[in-house]
Amino acid sequence: MDADAIIIGAGACGLMCAVQAGYLGKRVILLEKNDQPGAKILISGGGRCNYTNMYATDEQFISENKHFVKSAFTQWTVDDTISFFETYGIDGKEKTLGQLFPEGKNAKDVVSVFTSICEDFGQQLICNAEVSDIELLADGFSVKYEKGNKTRILKAPKLVIATGGLPIPKMGATDFALRFARKQGLKIVETAPALVPLTITGKDEEWYAHLSGNSVFCKVSNDRIAFEENILFTHWGLSGPAILQISSYWKRGEVFNIDLLPHQNITELIETERKHNGKTLLSTLFNRFYAKKFTDALGKYLPIEKQVAALTKVELELIEQTIHRFMVKAAGDKGYDKAEVMRGGIDTNELSSKTLECKQVPGLYFGGECIDVTGWLGGYNFQWAWASGFVIAQNL
The missing domain is CATH 3.50.50.60 (FAD/NAD(P)-binding domain)
Structure with missing residues (x-):
């Protein structure tokens, strides 16, 4: 021997x-x-x-x-x-x-x-x-x-x-x-x-790619687990610590949720702003929490150039849904070349x-x-x- x-x-x-x-x-x-x-x-x-x-x-x-x-x-x-x-x-x-x-x-x-x-x-x-x-x-x-x-x-x-x-x-x-x-x-x-970036294709691909380089602190979750850390937008989809974490619990075809403002309630923030200054634009309110580029990108889904006092009930529900329940259906992952484990x-x-x-x-x-x-x-x-x-x- x-x-x-x-x-x-x-x-x-x-x-x-x-x-x-x-x-x-x-x-x-x-x-x-x-x-x-x-x-x-x-x-x-x-x-x-x-x-x-x-x-x-x-x-x-x-x-x-x-x-x-x-x-x-x-x-x-x-x-x-x-x-x-x-x-x-x-x-x-x-x-x-x-x-x-x-x-x-x-x-x-x-x-x-x-x-x-x-x-x-x-x-x-x-x-x-x-x-x-x-x-x-x-x-x-x-x-x-x-x-x-x-x-x-x-x-x-x-x-x-x-x-x-x-x-x-x-x-x-x-x-x-x-x-x-x-x-x-x-x-x-x-x-x-596992611990791998996720890809986005189809109609939303360009929206994610446009935000490449932007990082947002979020709560990312599915029906099994949740992680609170940053997500990072990339030209192919999503990365960052929270995305890498959820990827280990994700399977192709599944949808997961992103809470874009995990420690605050956007509806309550809007109501408070209405009381103080109803003429504040929704974009101005968002800019307190997000980079301007991300706020502008949310304009695809939300009436960001509208004054908070003028927001309708339907619009408020849409805002709440988008900010706290932003649903993502990834097309796939970046494979073993980019996976950590x-x-x-x-x-x-x-x-x-x-x-x-x-x-x-x-x-x-x-x-x-x-x-x-x-x-x-x-x-x-x-x-x-x-x-x-x-x-x-x-x-x-």
Whole structure:
């Protein structure tokens, strides 16, 4: 045997697994197909890396088994993540909604923490390694990989698949984990892009495109969940934090609602304005809450150049409907090229929630994004990656 375990994929989960295995005196070999580890870490948060969320619990994760993550999050908590990085000189600074970023540092520093610890422990990291075949042995696993023009084979009693999901294929994302899981007869929950911008086509396409670059604080909801954050109009449709969040709960053909003024009642505001100055134009009132370009765009639907005192009951109802129940039927999403994560993946029923070991194949572990566990926007998916890497390492 060449090591105690072979880890395929040197992303967040694989790196944490290698480090934690090192603490336990276990020797691992990390195989990474890219020319450097931590590709998605390096681009996360615009290169600043939102590495966890202070408020992360099992409630912010989507899975067919919503209880699956509880064991891992008990074994490796948010406090553990914060303490781990603080130990290596990375202090967290909250940006908004519990999102922690490295204060005065960036994503490269986060990756450096792992590579330096791996070096200290003698954990072998092999980049530009393309795994071409995995064979199950009586006493473990044989992994064949290509590096340069040479083919090499490694053997170990334990194998960890931490190759991520399908988003951002230009960064090396593939369906490797899903293909290998299917080969072992494991069930796969249908996959789809998540935390992804949504597209608008048809008669409203031009209206959205005209507003490209405009951001509005809203409450975006469907019959399952609601998020209060900014939406961003784009030349193809909608993006921004609230849209990315709702996209994980959206399916093609569904309609969702946008409340364009979530903390105030537009009808009450109009009535108050009528009492003070009935000659105020509706556009003037809107300009107190929105950019002028957005107010002007609402003129397609509403009588914005009418004085508030002159608004009819029907018009008031239309205003209330438009501002608080702006219905959107997206045509689709921007796909895996623009998605931050993948929804669905390896069915959690195939794995032990306590160890992440495959029930059908002893010694085989899956961690991170390839499993049917999808977190919200804001550091949650990293927390799952760290936790799953830690859990696997304890059982190698």
